[in-house]
Amino acid sequence: MDDRLVIAGREFGSRLFLGTGKFPSNQALRATIEACGTELVTVALRRVDPTATDDILDAIPPERVLLLTNTSGAVDATEAVRLARLARAAGLPEWIKLEVTPDPRYLLPDPVETLKAAEILCADGFVVLPYVNADPILCKRLEEAGCATVMPLGSWIGSNQGLRTRAALEIIVEQSLVPVVVDAGIGAPSQAAEAMELGADAVLVNTAIGTAGDPVAMGTAFKLAVEAGRRGFLAGLPTVARVADASSPLTGFLS
């Protein structure tokens, strides 16, 4: 079955994207990237240090995996744009995960500043994947601004609470012309499968894998769950009935 995800003209064989924070070591990160089969990995520019001996970028195989630099730490559009341009100047790919999170506790995205930054970065030739609250109108506005995907949150970053925003995610998936990547809050493989079953094009996971007792094994579990959820979605999930579906229908006599 050829079911490739295409974002901004690039094909991805895996619908599992991986965040790189919170891993116990670069070695564990490297092994997890291999095990989970991801082809897109996001790294905070603030963590990147090309002058260090064991930098986080050393854990990412560039031939197989696309590096998606994120603007973590930016509190407004100006800072996010500057960080993106710093990444470009450092020779990193022009794919940017746009994060504008002025509140360092819940790390909730600022919708106003995110849209502002997206407009500037898209016009400047970046491939922009914005992290946003599950707001269907904002997602349409970002799509119109030229973003390559939208990345609505399932619940707060790192909360492992799953798809608290499910009702809004369903509307976003229904309306979106660009791929929808559910980002943040996915705490278990079953929740990743749920996102894929409801029609998300991909999921981005970090905390649940990075902080697992065995990140490699958890990465594999997510890989399988994302594939299972996707296949379930493509196969056409049966609708959930509120009452039993009688095997001897009341109106059977009419036929």
Add this chain to the structure above:
Amino acid sequence: MTLTAADDVLATDFDRLRAHVDDATPLDVERALRSPRRSLADFAALLSDAAGDRLEELARLSHETTLRRFGRTIHLFAPLYLSNECVSVCTYCGFSADNEVPRRTLSPEEVLTEARELRARGFRHLLLVSGEHARIVSKDYLVECVSALAPEIPSISVEVQVWDTDTYRRLAGAGCEGLVVYQETYDRDVYAAVHLKGKKRNYDWRLTALDRGAEAGMRRLGIGALLGLQDDWRVDALAVAAHARALLRRWWRCEVTISLPRLRPAAGFEPEHVVDDRDFVQLLCALRLLLPDTGLVLSTRENPAFRDSLVRLGVTHMSAGSHTEPGGYASPSDAEPQFEVSDDRSPRDVAAALRLAGYDPVWKDWERV
């Protein structure tokens, strides 16, 4: 609405909270342990003897909470002492003006040499520290030091005498994003008894410093109390927790870190009230449960074995290989250190110990924009 986080602290009924530590029942502790969002009263219950009986459970919850928010990472930073000149007299500090000790102030060029040495040892986050001397360690001098370091050091914080908003704005503009001000003790009487001379005697000016810094654009606010000044450590524990919450609510864009150094011997000073290890662990875990997203900082005042054990209990930031005298890294002299260091392992050895414990030492976590 109050105007500052300091006002919120001053409006807190600490007597009631302190009483709750003593009268907390096992049921109060149970509720505090189970609650998804904890109050200061819950925190008080977690400091109680009844909670002390459930320390292992407290530790497990603290570990899980920290892991979820921070992962298996520990941020490493180094203090860079600029000067031990000081006009204040504080009974517990090696820099105290009445101590006849060798004094030294680094020139901005010497500060840069120190920073480069620390950079070579791995550090990308430096905390600039000095005694209080408004003429020798002036605002212009501090701005000059930050400006000299900013092109080479991604993350700079200061822990110096408290200043007005304009000075903080100049420092932030020069590339300093973190402001650390320990109140030392939140108990006014004890504060007055240990700060005998100098501008530092002004309790309120110090308490409001973080508000001024945040207003001026500082992004990271570090607070703390010196455990051992006040004979009842729980008094300062409650106050520092209240201060953190007040800062987080008012300055919601800022990150807050808490440090609770246990007093160490310094020139002519032996701490009177020592907080024991078990109490310290209980406090650390209780803070983590009250403030799941707040950085908890551990200095080299603590010994290596204890530091290694605390990594799994809620600590998120550590200094390593510290020298507490100006010039200690690149040009050692006989200048008096601020306090005796207990963990004298090299940064490399501390990083190795962290890796052994399954934690990733994070040297760089900031990009100045």
